Amino acid sequence: MAKKKEVTVEERLRALYDLQLIDSRIDEIRNVRGELPLEVRDLEDEVAGLNIRLEKLVSSLEVIDNDIASKKNLIEESKALIKKYSEQQKNVRNNREYNSLTKEVEFQELEIELAEKHIKEFKAQIEQKKQVIAETKERLKERETHLKHKKGELDAILAETEKEEQALIEKSETYKTQIEERLVAAYVRIRTNVKNGLAVVPIERGASGGSFFTIPPQVQVEIASRKKVITDEHSGRILVDAALAEEQKAKMEKMFSKL
Template identity: 75%
Template sequence: MATIKELSVEDKLRALYALQLVDSKIDEIRNVRGELPLEVEDLEDEVAGLSTRLEKLKSDLETIDEQIKVKKNAIDEHKAAIKKYLEQQKNVRNNREFNSLTKEVEFQELEIQLAEKHIKEMKASIEHKKEVVAQTKEKLDGKQTHLKHKKAELSDIMAETEKEENFLTAKSEEFRGQIEERLIAAYDRIRNSVRNGLAVVSIERGASAGSFFTIPPQTQMEIASRKKIITDEHSGRILVDGLLADEEKEKMDKLFASI
């Protein structure tokens, strides 16, 4: 890893504030997208889930169809057996044989009734599943259309901002490379802990930007001297003086305008 050139405190403050301006610009670009990437991801998950469900329902219908065929074949076999037993009854030698064959016929008839009951139930299940298939397909079609529109919307936004974001991300990495890891770690920790992502702020009217807490004059003088890194005791943010902030903003505005 390349050794970071030792910067003066002022240079560190400038690099940190410039990094903040670049990262805030990246935040703005990403805020334009808002929840759109997450919406697209959620819709993709929904479409995948509905597609899987639809395939499962179609598979279930095929399975039930096969089961009905098996039951119908079994009914044909039971009917053939009944026909055979009735023929055999014509040639029996005693009542015992006749009664035995009668019981076989009754058993086959019960099997037919049971198979017909199962077929009726399975046909009802098919009708229900067909309704669910139609509803699922309709829902899937709607989600796919919505996903298509959202993807197009996201693609348009990405096309508009991709070049700018890539440039700014590279610039952010460039500034990070100028700052020691300890400061970068502090910067990231503060940035991740505040809602607006501001880890480095300037002094405005005697208070840190966005804060109502006044900074003592002595501390303001220390900040303006740029001799050490000073943080706001209330928010933990790194503080820079207004003049330095204005100078860095001017530089960054020119940079942003050149993209």
Template identity: 60%
Template sequence: MSETKNIKEMSVEEKLRALFDLQLIDSRLDEIRNTRGELPLEVEDLKDDVIQMETRIQKVVEEAKGLEEEIKLKKEAIKNAEALIKKYTKQQDNVRNNREYDALAKEVEYQGLEIELSEKRIREFTIKIEQKNHQISESETKLAEKREHLAHKQAELETIVKDTEKEENLLIKLSTEYSEKIEARLIQAYNRIRGSVKNGLAVVPVERGASAGSFFTIPPQRQMDIAQRKKIITDEHSGRILVDLELAEEERAKMELIIKG
């Protein structure tokens, strides 16, 4: 006998019990996950912050390295200019006329200006490197603090997850198993209702003449229909599926034993 056939052969009462069981399982899962609060999102945000800070620091480090390379090039340019000055000065001793002498003098002067400009650029680059190194140092201090904060939050989250991991895994397994017992149409309705209400309660018992969590009274005749378990009845105000309190208490007791193992 196939699983599909089993689902179709379920009585309305069996469907109501399965739906309420699923609700109990999913509600307990909600409770477990709510104990984590905003921690998972906070951890993810901190991870993103750390990655962004690391990226920014790396960018500044690369910029500082680029400036160091520029300083090397400028020092090399100074060496080349000094060599040319030495060369042109020596050539001045062997010129044939004033025009050649003046031309060499201009070259010496030009190379001197190149040295001055390179030295100026080296001073500027050195200042910028110092600024960037200071920026890197400050950023690395902040990054270390951010990493420490992240590690603390991760440890906090891991402790909470570890404490409830066994139960959560069991509940996930049970949720899947109970969902498979129920026909697709009802599961779709159940999930739709769960997604539309704040507390995730799609199946609720009738308590004190009203659906749980509601102030709207259910007429006596409708309460009798719910207690008979002959058809799926929903709350006209919230859209939740309604079950009678006796059924709810029986299933709560049963599921408590199953979950506790």
């Protein structure tokens, strides 16, 4: 049985930096999309909310129309009763009966007056709601146009980048399987804790990439020797020398261009 080849520190560093380059490329693609998916989702929610509001407003108009019809029926009933009581007054036998019918007529007249007042109020509500409906429809039209535009933007970006992003995600997972678990765990932890997602960085002008803290010359020599995994004492990032970084960048650029 053939002995499994031992992976050198340099090979680990190269694999880690390759993984970083892949994940950084995924980050770039997602940054291009930026806030668009959230914007689209928010606009979809707003459009849905405006549609529900319109439905409720239209429904409330129907209720008011029914209330007006009900009041108009009540007026007709009251008019019929007034006519009936007025006819009865012509045939009363005494003042008590006449006064009783007069009170009934007055009550029905008050009922008509109150119903007409309610109808007037209902009609004012209708005008107010119609104004709100018109404003809501205008807002809905504007939001739908904006949503269509943003969806078009997002679809165009997705069409350009989705295939590449998926291929890169698969590559990232494959590369992780080629690196020992403890290093992958450290890489993921560092990447999660730093703002720009850079867990593995090269030395640039005597400092770790993206940092202003100078690395002592002796440590720089150790990093360049590629004999052990060294982290920046300030940021915790894994450090690689500039030459290794350039070699891996050239290699990965070729791979990216084929995706």
